[in-house]
Amino acid sequence: MTETKTITQKEDQIVDDFSLFDDWMSKYEYIIELGKKLPLIDENYKNELYEVKGCQSKVWLNAEMKDGLLYYKADSDAIITKGIISLLIEVLSGNKPEEIKNAEMDFLNKIGLKEHLSPNRANGLNAMINKMKNFAIKYSGENVN
Amino acid sequence: MNTQTSNMEMIDFTKLREEFPILTRRISGEPIAYFDNAATSQKPLSVIKAISEYYENINSNVHRGIHTLSEEATEAYENSREKARKFINAQSAGEIVFVKGTTDGINLVASSFGNKTVGEGDEVIISEMEHHSNLVPWQNLCERKNATLKYIPVNDKGELMIDEFKSMVNEKTKLISVVYVSNSLGTINPVSEIIETAHSFNVPVVLDAAQAAPHMKIDVQKLDCDFLAFSGHKMYGPTGIGILYGKEKHLESMPPYQYGGEMIKSVSYDKTVFNVLPYKFEAGTPNIAGAIVLGTAVDFIERLSHENIHNREMDLLSYADNLFDEIGDIRIIGTAENKTSLISFIINGIHPYDTGSILDNLGIAVRTGFHCTQPLIEQRFRLPGTVRASFAFYNTFEEIDRLAAGLSKVKSMLL
Numbered sequence: 001m002t003e004t005k006t007i008t009q010k011e012d013q014i015v016d017d018f019s020l021f022d023d024w025m026s027k028y029e030y031i032i033e034l035g036k037k038l039p040l041i042d043e044n045y046k047n048e049l050y051e052v053k054g055c056q057s058k059v060w061l062n063a064e065m066k067d068g069l070l071y072y073k074a075d076s077d078a079i080i081t082k083g084i085i086s087l088l089i090e091v092l093s094g095n096k097p098e099e100i101k102n103a104e105m106d107f108l109n110k111i112g113l114k115e116h117l118s119p120n121r122a123n124g125l126n127a128m129i130n131k132m133k134n135f136a137i138k139y140s141g142e143n144v145n
Numbered sequence: 146m147n148t149q150t151s152n153m154e155m156i157d158f159t160k161l162r163e164e165f166p167i168l169t170r171r172i173s174g175e176p177i178a179y180f181d182n183a184a185t186s187q188k189p190l191s192v193i194k195a196i197s198e199y200y201e202n203i204n205s206n207v208h209r210g211i212h213t214l215s216e217e218a219t220e221a222y223e224n225s226r227e228k229a230r231k232f233i234n235a236q237s238a239g240e241i242v243f244v245k246g247t248t249d250g251i252n253l254v255a256s257s258f259g260n261k262t263v264g265e266g267d268e269v270i271i272s273e274m275e276h277h278s279n280l281v282p283w284q285n286l287c288e289r290k291n292a293t294l295k296y297i298p299v300n301d302k303g304e305l306m307i308d309e310f311k312s313m314v315n316e317k318t319k320l321i322s323v324v325y326v327s328n329s330l331g332t333i334n335p336v337s338e339i340i341e342t343a344h345s346f347n348v349p350v351v352l353d354a355a356q357a358a359p360h361m362k363i364d365v366q367k368l369d370c371d372f373l374a375f376s377g378h379k380m381y382g383p384t385g386i387g388i389l390y391g392k393e394k395h396l397e398s399m400p401p402y403q404y405g406g407e408m409i410k411s412v413s414y415d416k417t418v419f420n421v422l423p424y425k426f427e428a429g430t431p432n433i434a435g436a437i438v439l440g441t442a443v444d445f446i447e448r449l450s451h452e453n454i455h456n457r458e459m460d461l462l463s464y465a466d467n468l469f470d471e472i473g474d475i476r477i478i479g480t481a482e483n484k485t486s487l488i489s490f491i492i493n494g495i496h497p498y499d500t501g502s503i504l505d506n507l508g509i510a511v512r513t514g515f516h517c518t519q520p521l522i523e524q525r526f527r528l529p530g531t532v533r534a535s536f537a538f539y540n541t542f543e544e545i546d547r548l549a550a551g552l553s554k555v556k557s558m559l560l
């Protein structure tokens with residue numbers, strides 16, 4: 001098994017991957033592929049409680065702790081959204097809650113995703129990141145209690 | 146494809162397009178193909194110039210000063226009201242109230258007229274296809290009054306079920322408000338028939354004409370509607386200005402909506418005498434520039450004529466309909482016989498948001514989602530949203546070719 005990579009290492013990897021594409025259509029194609037490959041979330045989680053508000057498409061997100069690391073699962077009814085979630089999960093999943101809490105997520109700017117989203121969609125993206133970080137905040141307090 | 150020369154010799158639409166500077170912009174490296182006209186239309190140079198012309202030459206407050214500028218501004222403001230009166234063939238200028246837009250106009254009616262007309266146990270009728278701005282004000286009124294809000298049902302083609310409507314009207318009905326042209330389906334509703342039935346029960350009718358004004362000639366006297374509201378920005382005019390038409394007898398009987406300057410005749414510490422129509426409903430310094438330039442937008446439409454606009458838009462619509470047919474896997478929501486130039490659709494199996502994102506990358510602007518008619522899309526049609534392409538006369542057949550190619554691309558990427 002490969003040891004866990006840091007968040008920054010994983011971000012750099014994605015920035016590298018995206019540098020291979022020279023136009024946005026190919027980036028979209030890649031994101032769509034990622035979306036199609038995203039492991040499905042259990043249907044039980046597809047309810048209000050796990051829904052991310054602020055997205056035009058529906059997004060459900062859940063996180064679980066295992067051996068001190070936080071793992072995310074998510075789904076959406078739109079495939080591009082799923083692809084974007086897949087990137088977020090790739091970067092954040094399997095790390096310590098403390099690291100996730102403080103992640104800058106700068107790669108989203110570097111791959112040009114933010115500038116390519118309408119404000120409407122950028123809101124959705126921020127809502128997703130917030131929800132992911134909220135899980136991290138919730139679980140980082142856990143050992144203390 | 147050369148369908149550019151249609152049955153209208155008079156108007157060169159390619160040339161006309163040059164009057165819309167924004168249409169030369171590029172988005173994602175491509176020339177913009179703007180198909181979000183139902184949300185807001187683009188503005189011709191005459192309108193854009195009239196805005197700066199106002200501020201450069203006659204800016205001053207209306208109905209106040211004795212100085213020349215104020216007189217000029219007042220004259221331009223009132224001239225524009227007169228243009229709006231003619232535009233919808235109202236009887237008098239007193240029936241033409243400048244408002245912020247359709248939403249503002251409907252809220253005025255709901256707050257002032259609705260408040261006085263609707264009481265506990267009464268009923269208000271709207272339809273399942275209303276824009277939120279013609280739904281939420283009535284929902285709120287009915288909640289406040291303990292009245293019941295009823296919805297005229299919509300059939301699978303996206304048409305109002307008029308027979309059902311006729312059996313809904315009764316002595317308890319106090320008000321009916323319906324959309325003239327649906328912004329998410331394109332359906333042109335049989336409003337004359339609705340008004341006739343309503344009036345046989347002495348029930349006043351409000352029309353939301355936001356989507357009618359840019360596409361068809363409105364005649365409030367012929368329609369015999371009691372109120373009608375529309376927005377400037379959807380008919381090539383500026384944002385933040387619209388018209389509320391109300392029959393004089395109603396407007397006279399209504400309390401003011403807002404209180405302050407302009408709407409008064411005289412004020413003492415004990416009592417205020419309200420101004421005459423329409424000023425009673427125009428409290429505060431109005432959107433003077435917007436109001437004046439709305440007149441410029443009316444001039445623009447009249448220069449083209451609604452007939453020419455209609456013919457051109459129908460050509461674009463049927464051209465698009467045919468191409469959509471060829472693409473396949475497209476479900477059109479809103480297939481009424483009588484509709485304006487918009488297509489609301491989903492590609493089977495593809496989320497509208499995905500379609501919209503990819504089209505945007507091709508420089509094609511469509512709207513996705515509920516189009517401010519969430520209950521219609523979600524509860525009536527049980528969809529997560531639709532993609533809406535709404536055409537204006539300045540759109541071209543080439544742009545629609547690009548839309549069709551874009552949709553094929555979406556299919557190949559996502560299916």
Ligand SMILES: Cc1ncc(COP(=O)(O)O)c(C=O)c1O
Nearest residue numbers: 246247248276278328353355376
């Ligand atoms: C049918 C319909 N009604 C009402 C409105 C509200 O208009 P506005 O936002 O200009 O007040 C719109 C447009 O958004 C519309 O399409």
